[in-house]
Structures are given as C-alpha cells and as structure tokens.
Amino acid sequence: MSAPARPGGAITAVYELWGDPAGAASRAEALAVEQSHEFPSHLAPSHARRSLGHVLDLSQTGPETVLARVAYPESLAGGELPQLLVLLFGNCSLLPGVRLVDVELPPALARAVGGPRLGVAGLRELGDAPHGPLLATALKPVGLSAAELAEQAYQLALGGLDLIKEDQGLANQRWAPYAERVARCGEAVARANDETGGRAVYFPALNAPVSQLAERVDLAVAAGAGGFLVTPGIGGLDQLRHLAATLPAGLALLAHPALLGSFVTSPTSGIAHGTLFGTLLRLAGADAVIFPSFGGRFSFTPAQCREIAEQCSADLAGLRPALPAPGGGMSVQRAPELVEFYGEDVVLLIGGSLHEGGDLRRSAEAFREAARRATRG
C-alpha cells in the first residue's frame, strides 16, 4: 500500500483500525496523541503542540476497517531507530484492533537509519551471482558437532550453493561451540571455493548475548565469514542497524524471522507483513529478509509473501533494495514455482529437504540445476 503525498518533514504511519467505523475518528485522534504526547492535550502547554501527532485522513476500506493516516513531526524520532519504533507502534501495540500497515519516512531520517549496506547488487557481487535466484541453505540440526556441520558446509559449497547460513538454533551450545564451529565452517567453505573456483558465502548465526556480540563478529570475520544470520526479533532492530553501520565493509546481513511471527499472525493487530519484513527490516539494514513462504510448514499467504517481496524493493527514500528470502519447508521441486512467483531477485532457501537422499553435494547440484532451468524457462 502506498499513501498519497504527505507534508514535508513528517513521518507518516498508516494504521488499520478494526471495529465499528463510527468510532474510528475518535480512536485515530486518541492514537495520534498516545503515540506522541501520551498526555491529555488540554493539559499540554501550547508550545508542546510542536511534538504532537495528528490525523491526516481516514478512509473506510471494509465493513469493519478504517485506514487512519497519522503524521508525526520528524523530530519526534530524534534520528534514532529505537525511538522511531516507539513512535510508530510502541504503546499502540497494546491496543487491540490496531494494525500498522504502512510507513513513510522523510529521506533524511531513512538515510540516518541507513538501510541495507550491500543490497541486492552488493549481495550478488559478494556471491558472484550476477543473475538468477541466489541459492541458500542452512547448516543443521543443532546437536551435530562442529566438524559435522563443517562437512555439511563443504559439501554444500562444492555443490554450488551461493549462501550457506547457519540455522538460527546454532548459538554457543556445547556440541558445537561458536568459536570452533565458525573456524571449521569458514575453513570448509574456503576449501570448497578453492576447489570449485566458486564463491559460496558462509553466514554464521549471530544470535549472541549483547556482551558477546563484538567478539563473535571478530571470530567470524577471522574465519572468513561473508556475513551473518541475525535475529532482529530477539536482538532488536537496532542491533541489526548497529551491525550494518559498523561491520567491516562487504559483509552482508540476513535477517531471520524468529519471534517476529507474533507481530503478524493476527490480522487485526500487530504489523502488516510487508511493513515489518519489508520496510522495517530493510530500513534497519537487512540485505535479505527470510520469511516463511506460502506452501511450506507455515501459513503466510501468497498475498502476504507478495507484499513482503514488494516492500523489499519499493521506493524507500533511496535506500538500497533487499532480497526476499522465502523458506520454511521449501524443496528443489518448487524452485520453478518460486522463481515464477518472486522473480529472479530472490534468495531461495531450502533446508532440511536437501538432506533427503544422503548426498548433500548432489542435492545442492540438483538445486542449482533446477534454478538454472527455472530461470531459463
């Protein structure tokens, strides 16, 4: 969804209000106050009006839904992502029947937050994959040793996958401690690349305690990682932004949806799929956004997946586009359908099903071949 022109210097949020449309106008007014002043307007000094949100317009879209466009002065965010999130949806996340369905940002604010550091072009360059879908998989399951996971990484890189990420369930468990695991997996992918002349990229899972974050980044960089799998639902969107702002040049960030499902599962509250997985994760710096595609183990509809993919590359104050990375129960057989649906600017993420048959290299090659055929088709 795209909202009409807004006044300069305003952050515009569009909320879908569920319930009797007769009450929508007063609910929208209350919401604009709640998200800015959170204070009775008749008690606020007149000069505080400079920081008050206000309703731009309302439009009824169904028997029970009204869209309310609310403008907030840009200064309310103070140029900072955490405060922008408080402003857009902090308190009103607690109000039933309110869904954040669109966000428009002044270009200066969007650029201050930053967006993807590599974006689609940079991620393609990183993986030496100038066209066609990027092929990704996950090292798993947790419980294997570092050596076993590294052997998986080696075979998958030999088989020609572009992005070899760790499962979000790999942290620093005793079976495969982080330091040993990234050293072994980084070495394994580099060795495979030497043999094939390819450029598979290794992404360790960086679901780290705050106090361990910098050290785990350093260990992975030393091991030759090309980026990280991050979990902004756990570490916060600003940790993603921080990584995008501070990692060594050339490293990419893949966002995993862990815990973020609670924002989208209810149709009448939370945040719209495209706004959360597209706009906001991209704004925070995700080069690719993993989400469960339709037709897998989860329940996103084709329309919701479409919305995410569109917001990954829609105009967003000139920020780089991100790649949608549909996963969650995909298989090689579905590659043509997925490429048809998402287009070639996509990361195809296939996990467990590559292990069917017992020969990972062969499965990876079949995945590569299926993608090649899908792209030609």
Added chain:
Amino acid sequence: MSAPARPGGAITAVYELWGDPAGAASRAEALAVEQSHEFPSHLAPSHARRSLGHVLDLSQTGPETVLARVAYPESLAGGELPQLLVLLFGNCSLLPGVRLVDVELPPALARAVGGPRLGVAGLRELGDAPHGPLLATALKPVGLSAAELAEQAYQLALGGLDLIKEDQGLANQRWAPYAERVARCGEAVARANDETGGRAVYFPALNAPVSQLAERVDLAVAAGAGGFLVTPGIGGLDQLRHLAATLPAGLALLAHPALLGSFVTSPTSGIAHGTLFGTLLRLAGADAVIFPSFGGRFSFTPAQCREIAEQCSADLAGLRPALPAPGGGMSVQRAPELVEFYGEDVVLLIGGSLHEGGDLRRSAEAFREAARRATRG
C-alpha cells in the same frame, strides 16, 4: 499456570494449541521438532537425538484448546537468553494457533540469565519505601524543554513520589537532548530530596541506539539517576539482561511494554501475559514491570493483570521477585482499588492525570495521601 514435575535438566515450555483437538498430538510433535532440530527426524543422525525436544504430555482444556508440555534439553539454550528465546518461541511464533503459556527452567539456567538485580526488597530500599505501594509517575510530554521536564521532576519529588521515570517517548530529541535532560532532571530530584529528606529516585528513559547505550548510562549515573526505564520490546530482552549484569550496583531497571503488545493481543497466538510480562521480563532482569492495568486506556483484563502480578513473584528458580507496575490511564482516585487488587507490593504508576489542576506537587501529595489511606484501609 504451573506444570507438574519435569525431568531434571530440561527446559519445559507449555504451549496452548488452538484448533481441532484431534490434530493436537501431531502438531505438538511437529512443534517440538521445529523448535529444536527444525529438521526431518528421519534424516537426523542418531546421536543428534540428544538435542531434540519432545512432548511430555497433552491435556485438552476446552473444545478448541489443548495444552502441550514440551521438554527441551537444557543444553539447547547454551546458557544464553537470546538462544533460550529462539528455543521457546522463535519459529513457532510464525505458526498460528500456538501460544506460549508457561515456562519452567532448570535453576542453573535461570541463575545464568540472572533475574532482577534488586528485586522487590532492593527497590524498596533504593526508594526508602519499606512498605506500601511505591508511587511512580512519568515526565512528559515529549516536546517540553529539559528545564521544563526538570521542573516537573522537582515538583513531583517534593510531593513525595518514590519513582520519577521519564516517558518512553523521551529519547534524544532536540527539544530536550538526553545529556542536558538527565543532568537537569537528576539535579532537580536531588535538590528536592535535599529539601524533603526524602529519597525520590530518578529513572531516565534508556531507549538508546546500541552504539549510544554505554554513554547514556554513564551520563545518567553521573547525574545521579537511580536506574533506568528500558524498553525490551525494542532493545531486546538480552539488552535488559546485559544492563542488569553490568550496571553499577544499586541501580534499578523498570521495563516498559512498548511494542510488546503484539505478543499478547491475540488470545490464540503469541505469549501469555504472565509468561511475557512476569516470567520472561523478570528473568531478563526487570525489577519492576510496567503494563497497562485493567480499567485504563488499554484492554488487559483483571485476570491478565492478576497473572502478570502473580508471575512477578512466583517461584522462579530462586530469582528475586519483581514488582508489577500497573499504569496506562490510572488516577489517584483508583489507588485504593489498585492496592486492594494488587496488594502492597506494587508500583502504582500515574501519569497524565497528575497534571490535572496544574499543581504537580499538590497532585503528588494527594497521590501519596490516597496511597496511605488505601494501605491503612
């Protein structure tokens, strides 16, 4: 809710599964796999069974609800809060009809995460408030100058409030930049304490970008802050834990619910009120947990508020209890009802309505007097 005995060394999660009970057993099995291996079990090597979750039991609780107790090996969390969150609800946040309603932790894991640094007794000592409800308010609205907010803080401290927190909407906006604001507010509260002999405690809002966190902590400590208002829905629960583990001794942490509403608004998904605002925020280190009480601007029911309050002090591997801090549209007139409902181990949080009448000191005194009467009654 409290689950029966569990095998030693296991993390137990209880999920409420919504839908046809006939499908619950297979859904629970799939969930246990999803949250641990996320990998087809017939393809996992046999030694990886050491890291597989399994269903302990199922019990139907309604025509559409089944409780599934799932045990995960303690090692799956690796002793780290971010991974524990991935394990408990990461991927299954994306499954509709799955609600996390209880968590039990092995004591060693709970202690490794840490819990409240002060807890109820420590927070009472900090504010020199050995009994009765602690009285709290918020400096607001955003848009006022630092001097104006400091004058509010001064009057409120003179009036005898215990905890003077900043609104979560105060970050580093140009109207009242963080450094100037905390210096002025800290000084104002100290001056009032000097005059009254009281011990009002000032809590700046620490909704900071990751890269600014340490500096803002230092500025506030230098200004005499007694703790921080944190927003774990934005910064992540592990940032709260990190602060609890690293702040100078004696500082308290109040958790604000911004953005956390999306986890609780749908009855059929997300996380139960008591589990999120009680168990998990307390585990992460909140000394007091702010939530919108029944009867205010939001929609939590008395039963949901009761659940939060109970989980703030329920047995949790010996961790300190936290204080429930109901707010969100409370008034002095409701103090007796709130004390009756929550008991005396509570933070009563009244914001905007204290500004009615135009004399903050007097309103604070009336709040104090109402609390005194409620406690005597």
